[in-house]
Amino acid sequence: xxGVAANRYARKQMRRxxxxxxxxxxxxxxxxxxxxxxxxxxxAAITSNWExxxxxxxxxxxxxxxxxxxPNGNDNNAGSQGxxxxxxxxxxxxxxxxxxxxxxxxxxxxALGSISKSITFQAFPHEQPWIKGxxxxxxxxxxxxxxTKPWTTTTCNNCYPSGVLxxxxxxxxxxxxxxIDGAPLAxxxxxxxxxxxxxxxxxxxxxxxxxxxxxxxxxxxxxxxKAMQFNSSxxxxxxxxxxxxxxxxHYNSDVPAMVVVSAPNMLIDNTTFAWSASRGLSFYSAYPxxxxxxxxxxxxxxxxxxxxxxxxxxxxRLAYSNFERFSILPSSTGSVGAAKMTxxxxxxxxxxxxxxxxxxxxxxxxxxxxxxxxxxTFTRNYGHGLDIELSSNTIAAGNSILLNLRDGLKISGxxxxxxxxxxxxxxxxxxxxxxxxxxxxxxAAIAALGITWDTANVHxxxxxxxxxxxxxxxxxxxxxLTSPTHAxxxxxxxxxxxxxxxxxxxxxxxLGYVQATLVSRGWYTDLAxxxxxxHRDTHSTSVDGxxxxxxxxxxxxxxxxxxxxxxKPAPAALPTNVASAMGISTNPGTIGAVRAPIA
Numbered sequence: 182x183x184g185v186a187a188n189r190y191a192r193k194q195m196r197r198x199x200x201x202x203x204x205x206x207x208x209x210x211x212x213x214x215x216x217x218x219x220x221x222x223x224x225a226a227i228t229s230n231w232e233x234x235x236x237x238x239x240x241x242x243x244x245x246x247x248x249x250x251x252p253n254g255n256d257n258n259a260g261s262q263g264x265x266x267x268x269x270x271x272x273x274x275x276x277x278x279x280x281x282x283x284x285x286x287x288x289x290x291x292a293l294g295s296i297s298k299s300i301t302f303q304a305f306p307h308e309q310p311w312i313k314g315x316x317x318x319x320x321x322x323x324x325x326x327x328x329t330k331p332w333t334t335t336t337c338n339n340c341y342p343s344g345v346l347x348x349x350x351x352x353x354x355x356x357x358x359x360x361i362d363g364a365p366l367a368x369x370x371x372x373x374x375x376x377x378x379x380x381x382x383x384x385x386x387x388x389x390x391x392x393x394x395x396x397x398x399x400x401x402x403x404x405x406x407k408a409m410q411f412n413s414s415x416x417x418x419x420x421x422x423x424x425x426x427x428x429x430x431h432y433n434s435d436v437p438a439m440v441v442v443s444a445p446n447m448l449i450d451n452t453t454f455a456w457s458a459s460r461g462l463s464f465y466s467a468y469p470x471x472x473x474x475x476x477x478x479x480x481x482x483x484x485x486x487x488x489x490x491x492x493x494x495x496x497x498r499l500a501y502s503n504f505e506r507f508s509i510l511p512s513s514t515g516s517v518g519a520a521k522m523t524x525x526x527x528x529x530x531x532x533x534x535x536x537x538x539x540x541x542x543x544x545x546x547x548x549x550x551x552x553x554x555x556x557x558t559f560t561r562n563y564g565h566g567l568d569i570e571l572s573s574n575t576i577a578a579g580n581s582i583l584l585n586l587r588d589g590l591k592i593s594g595x596x597x598x599x600x601x602x603x604x605x606x607x608x609x610x611x612x613x614x615x616x617x618x619x620x621x622x623x624x625a626a627i628a629a630l631g632i633t634w635d636t637a638n639v640h641x642x643x644x645x646x647x648x649x650x651x652x653x654x655x656x657x658x659x660x661x662l663t664s665p666t667h668a669x670x671x672x673x674x675x676x677x678x679x680x681x682x683x684x685x686x687x688x689x690x691x692l693g694y695v696q697a698t699l700v701s702r703g704w705y706t707d708l709a710x711x712x713x714x715x716h717r718d719t720h721s722t723s724v725d726g727x728x729x730x731x732x733x734x735x736x737x738x739x740x741x742x743x744x745x746x747x748x749k750p751a752p753a754a755l756p757t758n759v760a761s762a763m764g765i766s767t768n769p770g771t772i773g774a775v776r777a778p779i780a
Contacts (some may be wrong), residue, residue: 231365231478231501234455236309239422243306244281248272252287269293269302269312276300284310284423292405292428297414299444304422304451314405314428314439315360321395327375328396332389334382336406336458341432341507342514350506353480356429356458357382358403361393365456365478365504403429403458406436411444413466419448426455432507438463438485449474458505460485464492472496476519480505483538484520492528494520503539509564518544519562522552529762530554537561542585544568545575545595548627548634553762555579556774565591566608569598571618573632578602578755579763581741581774584649585609588658594618596637600644601759602752604741604774606729607649607685611658615639617668617696636673643752645743645773647683647724647732655694656682657711660702670695670715677717679753681743681772682708683724683732692725722748741774 247262250272254265262283266272269291272282281301286308293312304310321328336356346353352368359366359380366380375381375392383390389402406429411418420440428439438460447464449471454461459481462471468491476483476499483499486492499519503509507517519538522528523546530553535542541564545552549572556579559566566585569575571594578601582589589608592598593616605612615636623634648656659670673696682692693711697703705711708723724732724747734744743749752772760767769775 231504233363234424234426234453234475234477236304236311236422236424236453237451237473237475238307238309239304239451240306241303241421243283243303247281247283248276249283249285249305250289251285252289254285273300279417284308286310288313290314290316292407293409295410295412296418296444297412299415299417301419301421301448302423303419309422309424311424311426312408313401313426314408315358315401315403315426318389318395318400318402321391321400324390326392327372328391328394330389331387332382332402333387334384334389334404336403336429337431337433337436338384340436344512345432345507345514345517347506347508347510353505353507354432355382356403356406356431358427358429358456358458359389359391360401360427360456361391361395361398363399363401366391366393401427403427406430407441408439410441411447413443413445415444415447417446418444419450420452421448422451424453424455425461426453426457428456429458431459432481438482442466442469445469448472453477454479454483457481463487464489467491469493474498475500477501478504481507481517482519482521482540484522485516486522486525488524489522489528490526492525492530494528494533495531496533498534498536499542500534500537501539503563506539509540516546518542518564518568520544521546522549523547525549526551528552531556531762533557535559535562535566539563541565541568541587544570545572546570548572548623548630548632550574550630550632552576553578555762556764557581558583559589560584562586565589565614566605567591569593569595571595571620571623571632571634573597573630575599576601576759576762578759579775580604581606583607588612588614588654589646590614592616592636592639594620594634594636595639596631596633596635598639599756599759600639600641601755602643602763602769602771602773602775604645606645606647607652609651609653611654612646612648612652612656613641613644613658615641615657615659615670615673617661617663617666617673619662619664621663621667636668637675639674640676641674641678641680642676643679643755643769643772645681645732645741647681647685647727647729648689649729650686650688652684652686652689655689655691655704656684657693657695659694660696661699666696666699668696669698674717677715678720679750679772680718680721681724681732681747681749682711682718682721683727685726685728687726692723720750720753722750724748743771743773 249265251265254267258264338355442464502519518541542559566582583606586609589605693705
């Protein structure tokens with residue numbers, strides 16, 4: 182298994198390097214607009230802009246007394262390798278506490294309900310089992326330009342709070358899904374709107390209406406809302422090498438995801454979560470470990486957590502989240518992100534890739550604390566790259582944050598944030614946003630934990646922070662959103678030095694826009710004026726007017742190593758906790774992202 186994991190990591194590093202090289206080179210050449218990269222407005226665009234989900238090849242050891250399941254098995258069999266069961270449900274019923282269920286390759290169309298004992302589910306070596314919430318539909322009749330079939334759906338099409346729908350995508354909250362040969366069709370709101378690559382679920386007439394010819398193709402229709410839920414008594418369970426897809430999970434908390442985890446010490450490894458109508462995975466437990474997994478093409482979130490602690494989240498990729506296009510505007514019910522973590526504590530997020538999500542990449546919110554985000558890449562996300570909101574004691578270090586449509590790194594209403602050695606480039610709004618949130622009074626129990634909801638004690642050190650040709654806001658954007666204001670940029674940020682600041686295009690007028698006093702804001706046109714106004718960045722340097730090609734060496738190889746000719750400052754020594762999190766010594770050797778081995 183170690184060899185498989187190492188190869189997966191090597192492939193991910195190659196993808197990460199190539200991603201950085203292509204994105205930065207395109208921005209440098211002026212050949213990419215963020216809007217074109219991220220906005221997908223039409224139905225045709227939605228149904229064509231997706232990626233085929235895959236499951237990583239694995240080779241897990243099979244313990245003695247394992248229970249085997251195969252698509253061609255029989256539930257009257259003994260469950261041995263030679264006489265496998267046919268359904269996972271029967272294997273769960275048969276399994277004792279701590280049992281291992283081995284799934285042969287193929288598709289299992291099941292809803293497994295609640296699991297209340299520790300079970301490991303794993304793939305047979307080098308095989309790819311899928312658990313799906315869909316059925317294969319046949320027997321369609323031609324009806325003019327469409328094809329129809331009697332169908333009664335039980336999915337929920339109104340299980341969401343008000344305000345979460347984007348008016349451009351009013352059908353986002355409908356849980357029905359249809360796939361032809363694995364490709365998704367877009368759901369429309371009436372029969373007359375059905376056309377190529379779309380469908381309508383006529384609940385009154387109990388009919389499914391397709392706009393694409395199903396004859397000679399495999400049509401899969403979602404019928405189940407949740408694959409499984411691990412209850413608190415299922416601690417120590419595991420999912421390894423398995424694909425989960427096609428479930429109609431919805432926005433509300435009763436069915437929040439395809440897989441729901443309330444069990445402590447859950448392991449999820451090399452598992453793919455794809456094509457949920459809302460979230461792929463939701464967890465509410467302590468000590469989960471999620472590694473080497475893929476969260477892709479999910480209707481809202483790839484991952485969601487609430488009151489989870491001590492998560493290890495490493496070597497995962499999250500892409501094309503919010504496929505259904507729920508609104509990402511701020512709201513009291515907003516929770517859309519590739520990964521949205523609320524009241525999450527003591528988590529380690531290491532070497533992950535957040536790309537092409539129609540939402541924020543990674544979003545900490547509402548009293549999350551003591552989380553560490555290192556050595557990860559956030560790119561081409563429609564929202565912010567990394568969003569630290571109403572949180573406390575957060576390390577963000579060694580990350581590459583580029584080409585996100587909004588702020589690259591956003592810090593809002595958060596205290597004790599260590600931002601070291603990040604490379605933040607060519608994001609659409611500010612590269613670095615540091616704000617005081619209008620919400621400043623946490624509940625007493627939260628305040629007692631040192632979570633203040635006030636931005637304070639932020640350290641901005643050793644970073645490369647450079648806007649691109651399409652960046653719209655000052656490189657550093659910082660102000661107080663409370664009324665009356667009670668914080669300045671100086672009180673929010675206590676250390677800011679040894680950074681490289683710049684604008685590849687001086688058409689962006691301001692390098693910095695800050696809360697200078699409690700009654701006024703300040704505009705800084707260059708580093709010298711920002712140094713003078715803030716009395717910070719005395720050891721920092723400017724690359725205003727430099728192209729990315731002049732700032733970085735060997736972009737084509739995926740390197741973000743600074744060019745010798747770039748005016749780079751000497752790095753400050755890292756705090757021991759930051760260095761330990763990044764997996765390097767306290768001397769980083771350079772500013773900006775430092776790729777470190779897995780700790």
